[in-house]
Amino acid sequence: MTVEKMPIDTLVVGAGQAGVAMSEHLSKLGVPHLVLERDRIAERWRTGRWDSLVANGPAWHDRFPGLEFDDLDPDAFAGKERVAEYFEAYATKFNAPIRTGVEVTKVVRNTGRPGFTIETSDGVIEANRVVVATGPFQRPVIPPIAPQDKNVTQIHSADYRNPQQLPEGAVLVVGAGSSGVQIADELQRAGRKVYLSVGPHDRPPRAYRSRDFCWWLGVLGEWDKEVATRGREHVTIAVSGARGGHTIDFRELASQGMTLVGLTKSFVDGKVTFETDLADNIAQGDANYLSLLNAADAYIAQNNLDLPEEPEARRMLADPDCVTHPLLELDLAEAGITSIVWATGYSVDYGWLQVNAFNANGKPQHQRGVSSEPGVYFLGLPWLSRRGSSFIWGVWHDARHIADHIATQRKYLAYRDASQRHEGERREQQSGDSYPDSRLSA
Numbered sequence: 001m002t003v004e005k006m007p008i009d010t011l012v013v014g015a016g017q018a019g020v021a022m023s024e025h026l027s028k029l030g031v032p033h034l035v036l037e038r039d040r041i042a043e044r045w046r047t048g049r050w051d052s053l054v055a056n057g058p059a060w061h062d063r064f065p066g067l068e069f070d071d072l073d074p075d076a077f078a079g080k081e082r083v084a085e086y087f088e089a090y091a092t093k094f095n096a097p098i099r100t101g102v103e104v105t106k107v108v109r110n111t112g113r114p115g116f117t118i119e120t121s122d123g124v125i126e127a128n129r130v131v132v133a134t135g136p137f138q139r140p141v142i143p144p145i146a147p148q149d150k151n152v153t154q155i156h157s158a159d160y161r162n163p164q165q166l167p168e169g170a171v172l173v174v175g176a177g178s179s180g181v182q183i184a185d186e187l188q189r190a191g192r193k194v195y196l197s198v199g200p201h202d203r204p205p206r207a208y209r210s211r212d213f214c215w216w217l218g219v220l221g222e223w224d225k226e227v228a229t230r231g232r233e234h235v236t237i238a239v240s241g242a243r244g245g246h247t248i249d250f251r252e253l254a255s256q257g258m259t260l261v262g263l264t265k266s267f268v269d270g271k272v273t274f275e276t277d278l279a280d281n282i283a284q285g286d287a288n289y290l291s292l293l294n295a296a297d298a299y300i301a302q303n304n305l306d307l308p309e310e311p312e313a314r315r316m317l318a319d320p321d322c323v324t325h326p327l328l329e330l331d332l333a334e335a336g337i338t339s340i341v342w343a344t345g346y347s348v349d350y351g352w353l354q355v356n357a358f359n360a361n362g363k364p365q366h367q368r369g370v371s372s373e374p375g376v377y378f379l380g381l382p383w384l385s386r387r388g389s390s391f392i393w394g395v396w397h398d399a400r401h402i403a404d405h406i407a408t409q410r411k412y413l414a415y416r417d418a419s420q421r422h423e424g425e426r427r428e429q430q431s432g433d434s435y436p437d438s439r440l441s442a
Contacts, residue, residue, distance in 0.1 A: 008034045010406060011118055011127040013107075015041045015098045018133035018380030020087050021064065021396040023096040025403030031410065035133075036120060038103035041091055042084040044137060051162045052186060053080045054241045055392075056178055061214040062392045064090060075212070077241030108354050109373070116355070116375065128375060129406060132353060132364075135380040136390060137346045146342070147267035152332060157183060157343040163190035169338030170194065172272070172330075174264045176201050176281075177236025180343030181248050185240075188258050193336065198250060198278055199263045203238045203285035204292050206247040209300065209307040213239065216296050223388035236345075238285065247289075250282055254320035261327050271331050278326045279319070286316065348381075369402045377402045 012022050015037030026033045040046065055062045060074035062083075067090050069078055078086065091098055106119040107130055118125040140156035147154075153167055157179045163186060170193035173184040184196045204213040217223050238248040254260050262278035293313060300307055330337075350358070357373035359365045365372040368385040378384065379402060380395050388394030416424065 006034075006123070007126045008032060009127070009410070010034075010129040010131060011036065011104075011116075011125060012131045012133050013104045014133035014135065014380075015091070015096075015100065016044055016133065016135055016380070017042065017087060017392050018135055018395045018399065019098070019131075020091050020096060021399035022131050022133050022379055022403065023091065023098065024064075024066070024094055024396075025400045026406065027094050027096070029403055029407040031403065031406055033097060034125070034127075035096060035098040036102045036104055037098060037100045038121070040084075040100055041098060042087040044135070045080045045084040045087075048137065048158055049080050050157070050160050050183060050186075052242065053182075054078060055080075055083055056239055056241050057214045057391070058212050058241070058245070061212070064392065064396045066090070067093060077245055104352060106352050106354060109356075109375075114375075129377070129409075130353075130375065131377045131379055131402065131406075132350070133379045134348075136348060136382055138349045139347045140342075141345050141347050142342045143344055145264065145266050146340070147270075147272075147332075149267075149270065149332070152337065153339040155339075155341060157341060158346070160341055163187050163192060166192075166339040166341075170336040171339045171341060172197065172264075172332075172337050173341045173343060175199065175236070175343030175345070176238055176250070177343060177345075178239055180236075180341075181238050181253075182240050182242050183341055183343060184258060185242070185253065187341075188253070188256060193257070193259075195259045195261055195330065195335070195337065196250075196253065197261050197264045197274065198281050199236070200277075200281055201236045201238045201285050202288040203248055203250075205289060205313060206239060206241075206245045208293060208296050208313055209310050211296075211307065212245075213292065216292060216299075217387075220292075220295050220299060223386065223391075223394065225387045226385065228383055228387070249317070250285070251317040251320055251323070254322055255317060259327065260320070260322045261330070270333055271329055273329045274327060276326065276328065279323055282319075282323060290314070369398055370405055377406070 010026060010031055010033040012019050012033060012035040015035050019035050019037065023033065023035050054077040058075045059069040059072045059078055063069060069086060072078060103121040104118060105121065108117055110117055115126060115128040116130055118127055140158040142156055160183055171187050172195045173180050174197040176196060176198040184194050188194045206213060208216065240246060240248055250260055260278060262274040262276060265273045265275050355373045355376055357365060357371040357376045364378045364381065366378050369378050371378055379399055380390060382390040384398050385401065386394065389398050
């Protein structure tokens, strides 16, 4: 297939959860469109994650409204392959116009005429609008403090697959969000000595009083918060659906043999130093945890819900020695550390999108996904319109808003004033006169 100079109304770049959701809403509104994906549908779920990854939300929650995980218990956590299969099935359900194996390499606005010219690995496309549905997990970030040490294997969490992938020896995991904690736990259960570098984080309960934390964030209005708390926009969330789902407890991880350390500061001459913030980071995570319990209890009382009390949820283990007497420096060789896993997040990469849609810091400039460059839209980014925007169900609702905006713009552009309407009628009449009804000419 060649798409050279192919005209299309709307081009969607990316066929992950955002691109599939966008295509569904555009299809419902009758907007001609094409979705291009450089790999396979939902490829990041397949090859951009470790082997044992499951969704962080239960099956009843982490899905689109139009299709359930009918082979799973609603409270189960879907594995990564099952999630990818789900999005493939969803796209098939409404016959999404997705073309895989085609990479978008450049987008520029046309000069002196509407729309954009898009260069791809399979030719050139002309489109009136472009929806960027590539999501936030584009370029794995390893901070510049990473040591230049050939004796230590270093990988990003995006490249981690399983414990057998790493050489024998202890492992330092940097980052205590969902990815870092789950990888560190898996390594520790595989018999590795693990050091986990814990920075600022939120630590919600996996479930409380018979309801998953996703349910609590929903009824408490947290998913729909439109503005992040100042200074907390990029704080990671430590929560896990692994092994049926459980609340992350750093003290429990320490009791199982894991050594907790503070934020990683620097590497010099084979030694790593840590900040003195470990106890504070643990305490702030506890405060976040308890605040959700308090809000849940208040909601139950206010609405007279019959949900079982759970006093044990407030019981905390004693601080382990690694918290009360934290390590501030560690010799990698003496500790037997042969690997470092950087669970330090991702950055976006919009080098191919050469339009005026970014602020002075290079971040997308938009209002609920409608960018400052007319005709360009962003979808799947954190806090696009609300807290839940980068989650599966949240991206579906954001896609509906963007599709409505596109459909409205198409209606405006289809408007014709009186003179244009009369001219159109005249041309139709002339066309009709040229091809008279055969019955009248008989």
